Amino acid sequence: MELPTPDRTDLSITAPRALRVIKRTGDVVAxxxxxxxxxxTKAFIAVEGDNAATSSRIRDLVAQASQSIASAFQRRMPDGGTVHIEDIQDQVELALMRAGEQxxxxxYVLYREEHARARAAAGDEIEKPHPTLNVTLADGGRRPLDLGRIETLVFDACAELENVDPNRIVEESLKNLYDGVSVDGVSQALMMTARTLVEKEPNYTYVTARLLQDNLRREALSxxxxxxxxxxxxxAELYKPAFQAYVAxxxxxxxxxxxxxEFDLERLGDALDHTRDNxxxxLGLQTLYDRYFIHRDDVRYELPQVMFMRVAMGLALNEDDREARAIEFYELLSxxxxxxxxxxxxxxxxxxxQLSSCYLTTVPDDLDGIYSAIRDNALLSKWAGGLGNDWTPVRALxxxxxxxxxxxxxxVPFLKVVNxxxxxxxxGGKRKGAVCAYLETWHLDVEEFLELRKNTGDDRRRTHDMNTANWVPDLFMKxxxxDKEWTLFSPATCPDLHDLYGAAFEQRYEEYEAMTRSGQLKLFKRVRAKDLWRKMLSMLFETGHPWITFKDPCNLRSPQQxxxxVHSSNLCTEITLNTSVDExxxxxxxxxxxxxxxxxxxxxxxxxxxTVRTAVRMLDNVIDINYYAVPQARNSNVKxxxxxxxxxxxxxxxYAQDIAYASDEAVEFADRSMELVSYHAIEASSDLAAERGRYESFEGSxxxxxxxxxxxxxxLKQERGEKYIEVDTSATQDWDRIRVKIAEQGMRNSNVMAIAPTATISNICGVSQSIEPTYQNLYVKSNLSGEFTVVNAYLVHDxxxxxxxxxxxxxxxxxxxxxxxPIERIPDDLKAKYATAFEVEPKWLVEAAxxxxxxxxxxQSLNLYIKGVSGKKLDVTYRMAWFRGLKTTYYLRALGATSVEKSTVDRGTLNAVSNQAPSAAPAPSAAPSSEPRGVEDFLTGKAGSGSRAPSASDIDDLGCEACQ
Structure with missing residues (x-):
């Protein structure tokens, strides 16, 4: 039966301006x-017979529904655009359901399915090449869309991955293509389709990365x-010539x-393994592309395996058999x-x-020395070094x-200049500069130092862009x-306290306190130790700074006493090395x-x-190859x-061992795994000493x-006192063998181990950063490379x-x-295994550390996560960190009480990125208390109005990537 054509005038049907439809063939029509x-109308005829074509009720309903669909697309794309035929048919289904015509x-649904099966049986879904759809090339030329190549790319990307569907990616991507689409547009369509499926199946993140590889290859190879x-x-054949051309x-x-x-590029080219791109x-590959690959005029001409070989070659420059070592290093990295x-x-x-990560300096107490130190900061920062400055010697207000x-x-005024x-x-124009200032807790300016990151007060005495850290002596913690008094001094009158630690510090400090009572020292201030401790914790919660680090364990356990x-740590609190005016x-x-x-x-x-033996060799090579921006750095590093x-x-x-983070088994694994790393690393350094010679200052260490x-x-126990420390000292390896080896061979390196945050390089490797618990099991990660859906693949598997x-x-x-x-269907054992950072009690983090x-x-860079934070919780957690012998702590991730409860408001801000402190709350009162309960609870269960749970993006929003 020939259907009557609807009268557009009578039915008041108007088409959206400049809107085009992508047909299944790829053709684009008005x-x-x-x-x-x-x-x-055909759908009504199929149900109600031929009379439906002339029914006024049906004609009116069809006209209204058609106009409603057209208006919806007009609102969606007011300036015109393209819509796929499938999207229009979806809207038709929806309109019929809304009209009550089930x-x-x-x-209509059955009609669509029947025709889809017919097209599939006839092989009409994908044609090679596409009969009507053309791709616009970079030079403006056009060529037919090569569906065969698209199939190859997608099926390659899905190879050997479970639970991924290449046909679905191809079919869904074609819906978003149109005649004249750019080459990059085709790639983007494929990647966007795969990206949307990551939350349903984690393996699609590998599919998306492999599709991104096509862009990388096209850009670099051309x-x-x-x-x-x-x-x-x-x-498999092109990597080698690409590598050789890249070097030239x-x-x-x-x-x-x-x-x-000068390397044997033939041999190194043969060693490149293209399968490791998979x-x-x-997230890892996009991070490499955006921030690591060498580029010229905004063109990245470096490929992943080429980059790893370039790094390996750079580290093997001074090796006797450079090619063999470069291949060994490449294997480890790739x-x-x-x-x-x-x-x-x-x-x-x-x-x-410039290969080094961290630089630590001590600032002297004279104007020339202060500005020389600031100049050194600038030079070191220019070449992407993270900085830790010891400001304790500078005289107080x-x-x-x-x-x-x-x-x-x-x-404080000098710190403003540093900021x-x-x-x-x-x-170097790549990222914002990153520096951390350290001050000892006895310094007379410490109270003002605590407030440097506050958003209120005199802005001339605030440093909003730099980090700060307390360098805390054991005596203060005692x-x-x-619950005793604490005296603040100026280093101008007590200069030797800066270089003293342990029992010697305690003795001299008490002598200075006696001098204040006899009138020999005029410039000082006496405070209650708990009150100052309370303020330290309050500022840490309110502003995220200053971090709390401990002077005495850093020195008493230093091999280089x-x-x-050791006057400070670095930007990420894992480096504890000696500093002076000359070093x-x-x-x-x-x-x-x-x-x-x-x-x-x-x-x-x-x-x-x-792995450890090769890694230590690579790290030792850095010292001789490294570019040093200032001579004091070279002197120290070479010595x-x-x-x-x-x-x-x-x-x-x-996860791989089916162990929950909050468990004795996890603490035991932290112990045994670090013991093995330490055992092999120390032995590797000693063996390097036998091969290359001991480090210069070995004797006396x-x-x-x-x-x-x-x-x-x-x-540390002897100096601090058994009353104030409790540390497990169990061991499983033959450490006497290592002692004998060191006595015979010495050590190549004064220090061998430090645990850095690794926020960025762990993204590259696709694993959890550093020693951190999982932040969230499903979230959108936002960083400089964009937004990425991240799902815990281990949880999905279980x-x-x-x-x-x-x-x-x-x-x-x-x-x-x-x-x-909160999900009742998930069994308790999986809830324990997949508890996230704020669901793991901080005691487990401290015990493992x-x-x-x-x-x-x-x-080690130890972030602490505290849910339902209170003054008491902070007090207990940080006291425990000191009592367990930790040297440093890093960021406090605090989740206020109201943030713990589920909010259904403003879901769009779930993963918002913020540069502010993770949480904010009113500072506690400093009123004295006779109760020995440490810090008063300075939260009443309600966080400040600006409080929010820190997003997953905050975890690597740390400014500097030097340690990461």
Whole structure:
């Protein structure tokens, strides 16, 4: 039967302006509302017979529904655009259902399904090449869309991955293509389709990354003149010539070290493994592309395996068999068994090989020295170094200035200059400068120092862009425990306190206190220790600063006590090296990926040993290859040769062993895994000493006395007093063998271990950062590379195994911000295993950290997460950290009481990025209390009006990537 054409005038049907429809063939045609009316009328005829075509009720209903659909698209795209035919048919179904015509809607659905099956049977879904759809090339030319190549790319991307559907990606992507789409537009359509499926199946993150590879290959290969584009399979042959062309081009551009051309590029090219490109998650690969690959005129001409080989070559420059060592280093990096720190990844093999992560300085108490230190900050920051400044020697506010017969303005005005310098010299234009100022707790300016990050008060005495940290002596903590007074001094009158620690500090400090009582010292202030401690914790909660770090364990357990004093840590609180006016401490970082070393549910000691030995060699090589912006840094690094080998993927390693973070088993694994890393790292450094020679200041060190990190705990106990420390000292390895070896061979490095945050390099490797618990099980991660859906693949795997992974579970996890705890369907054992950071009591974080600390000659970046935070909780947690012998702590992630409860308001802000402190609350009253309960509860259960749960993005929004 011939249907009457609807009268547009009578039915008042108008088409949206400039709206076009993408047909299944890829053709793009004008939007025609009458075709919607015809389709709906056919559906009515199929149910009610031919009379439906002339029924006034049906004609009116069809006209209204057609106009409603057209208006909806007009509102959605007021300036025109393209819509796929399937989207229009979806709206027709919806309109019929809303009109109450369920039978007609069902007939329409069956009609669509029948025709879809017919098209599939006839092979009309995908044609090679597309008959009408063309792609616009970079030069403006056009060619038919190659559906065969799209199929190849997608099927390659899905190869060997479970629960992914390449056909679905192809079909859904074609709906978003139109005639004249750009080459990049095709790639974006494929990636966007795969990205949307990540929350349903974590393996789609690998699919998306592999589709992104097509963009990378096209950009780099065409720039290098190797090929216009290439599939994954073709890279088996193309990687080698691309690598060789890359080296030549990079040297010509004066970006790569000309020494790279002296390597056997044939041999190194043969060693490149193109299959390792498949190991990246989407977040990891996009991070590399945006922030690490070498580029020229905004064109990235470096590919992933080429980058790893470039880094490996740069670190092997001084090796005897450079090619063999470069391949050994490449294997370690490209397998993700170990990853170098960001500065090394940035600069190894380049003309400016600034590979070190951290620089620590001591600022002297004279104007020339102060501004020289600020100048050094600028030079070090220019080349992407993270800075830790010790400001304790600088005289306090009100101190006498002999040269001018005046009084000092104290430390704070200079810190304002440091803050502004960090902003001005923003790490070579790549990221904002990053510096942390340290001040000892006895300094007379400490109370004002605590308030530097406040958003209120005199802005001339605020530093909103820099970090601050307390350098806390043991004596202060004892006074807090014992509820005694504490005296603040100016270093101008008590200069020797700066270099004293342990029992010697306590004796001299008490002598100065006696001098205040006899009138010999005039400039001082006496406070109640608990009140100052309360203010320290209050500011830490309110502003996120100053961090709390402990002077005495850093010094009493330092292998280099004979060569100087540790006056501060670095930007991320894991480096504890000596500093002085003549020496700027330098540390070179890298991290072992623990997750890669768990095999069949247990830690693979043999593999770990191989990884650690190669990693220590790579780190030691950095010292001789490194570019030093200031001479004091070179002097220190060459003399002492410290390195900092750390770990990452700790949480993944727990998952692989079916261990919950909040458990004795996790604490035991932290102990045993760090013992093995320490055991192999110390032995590797000693073996390097046999091969290359001992570090210059070895004699007199704890190493030379046969005192290893585990042994140095005894000295801390003796100096602090047994009453104030409790540390497990159990061991499983043959440490006597290591002591004998060191006595015979010495050590190549003064310090060997430090656990850095690894926020960025763990993204590259696709594992949890550092020693952190999982932040959320499902969230959107926002960083400089964009937004990425991240889902806990281990949780998904376990839920699938129990038949619990479905759309309802996905929506529940979204609703509960990635928490498994409120979801009744999830069994208790999985709730324990997948407890997130704020659901793990902070005592477990501290206990695990204490077990690691006994094996580490430096420190660890330890973030603390506290839910339902109160003054009492903060007091207990930080006292416990000191009591368990920790050297430092890092960020406090505090979740106020109201943030703990579920809010259904403003769901769009769930993963908002903020540069503010994670939480804010009113500062507590400093009123004295006679009760020995430590800090008063300064939260009443209600956070400040601006309080929110810190998002997953905040965790790596730390400014500097030097340690990461």
């Amino acid at each position: 939007f025609d509302v009458s075709k919607i009316a015809v389709a709906m 039978k007609v809607a069902r007939a 720039f290098l003149g190797i090929a216009e584009e290439a599939t994954f399979g073709e890279m 081009r990079g040297i010509a551009f004066e970006q790569l070290d000309p020494a790279l051309a 190991a990246f998650t989407y 397998s993700f068994d170990y990853m170098a720190s960001t500065p090394t990844l940035f600069n190894s093999g380049t003309v400016r090989s 009100g101190s006498y200035i002999k040269g001018t017969n005046g009084k000092s303005q104290g430390v 502004d310098t960090a902003v001005a010299v923003n790490q 006074r807090v425990f014992d 004979h060569a100087g004093v 700027i401490a330098v540390c070179n970082l890298g991290s072992v990926n623990l997750a890669q070393h768990v095999t069949d549910g247990k830690l693979d000691d043999d593999k770990l040993k191989r 002492h040769r410290p390195v900092g080998l750390g770990i990452m993927g700790f949480q993944d390693a727990l 704890l190493w030379s006395q046969g005192i290893l990190p585990i042994d140095s705990i005894e000295k 839920l699938k195994a129990r038949g619990l992974w479905d759309e309802v579970m996905i929506n529940d996890l979204k609703y509960y911000d990635g928490s498994a705890q 204490a077990r690691r600390q006994k094996w580490i000659d430096q420190a």
